[in-house]
Amino acid sequence: MNEHPVLSVKELSGGYSLNRPVLHDISFHVQPGEMVGLIGLNGAGKSTTMKHILGLMNPHKGEVTVKGRSRSDDAEGYHGALGFVPESPILYEEMTVREHLEFTARSYGISKENYESRAAALSGMFRMEDKMDSLSSHLSKGMRQKVMIMCAFVARPSLYIIDEPFLGLDPLGIRSLLDFMVEIKQSGASILLSSHILSTIENYCDRFIVLHQGRIVAQGSLESIAQEADTPGQPLEDIFYALTQGGSRK
Structure with a gap:
């Protein structure tokens, strides 16, 4: 894609303590009109990543920008997006x-x-x-x-940060949410979605970011992370299992 990313995370390290960071130099982006799945085990750093994007935590190092703006440069424009x-x-x-x-x-x-x-x-x-x-x-x-x-x-807004949205929803509510996420994605909005229900999001996300122990161990399309996990043609659950059971791969 030639468009500038809506969300850019560059070499982000952070957490609740300077001495024990939860995130270790993670970098990724989300393009306009793209739905990206952020997946990982409990404690992998998904919620910490989202808190840094939302401005609820300050990075130890690295940078987060939304539509090219950082919170320090333009807080109102950043949060308005x-x-x-x-x-x-x-x-x-x-x-x-x-x-x-x-x-x-x-x-x-x-x-x-x-x-x-x-x-x-x-x-x-x-x-x-x-x-x-x-x-x-x-x-x-x-x-x-x-x-x-x-x-x-x-x-x-231009970017949606959505954390485990399916919990508590009935099947019709889940389907309505998925259909509407597709609709807003097609209109040009971007979505960063975290969910443990991998079978549900597998066919909806354009790319995936796999977090493990605070590091990105794979990111890309389903096909590309399957190749990295040596599980070609397998469903997302099997790919995820292969990537997270052997420890950090990077």
């Missing part, structure tokens, strides 16, 4: 679903017309029409997760 769906839903208990969507749209400067059309489409897609005026405290965990997803998608 990001949308985030966390693993566990975080909502205001005394706000309704509709109020969450309105609040998000205003934060991103979305016009009333665009907000209304997007909110209507999302509520229908995730079968939440009859819950729009319900307080978040009255929702099930799966419905709360749907609200987080709807809030991210109502904003339509």
Whole structure:
């Protein structure tokens, strides 16, 4: 691709302690209109990577840019280009679903017309029409997760950071989410997706980044990481197993 990446991570090292970094010199990028799967065992560094991208942690060294901007150069532009769906839903208990969507749209400067059309489409897609005026405290965990997803998608940023979005969703919710991720990818948005459900994301992601013990042990298309793992033609689960059971390969 000749386009500049939406997300660029260069030689990033970081973690909770300067003496014990979780991430070790990781580098990768996400291009416009691309869905990239970030996969790894528990403790591999996936959430730490996302926290650095979101600006919740400061790198020990290295650089993260979104649309060519770093947080230090242009914090507002950097964060305005990001949308985030966390693993566990975080909502205001005394706000309704509709109020969450309105609040998000205003934060991103979305016009009333665009907000209304997007909110209507999302509520229908995730079968939440009859819950729009319900307080978040009255929702099930799966419905709360749907609200987080709807809030991210109502904003339509350039880059989505999505962490384990399928937890708590019913099968129809998972299918709706996957279909909509394909739709926004086709519109030019980019997605960095972390999930342990490898069989689900295998056919949706354009590329994969395999993290193991804080290092990238493989990245590329399914075919290229299969070659690196010496598992040509195998499903993603088998490729992942081969890459992570022998320790770091780089």
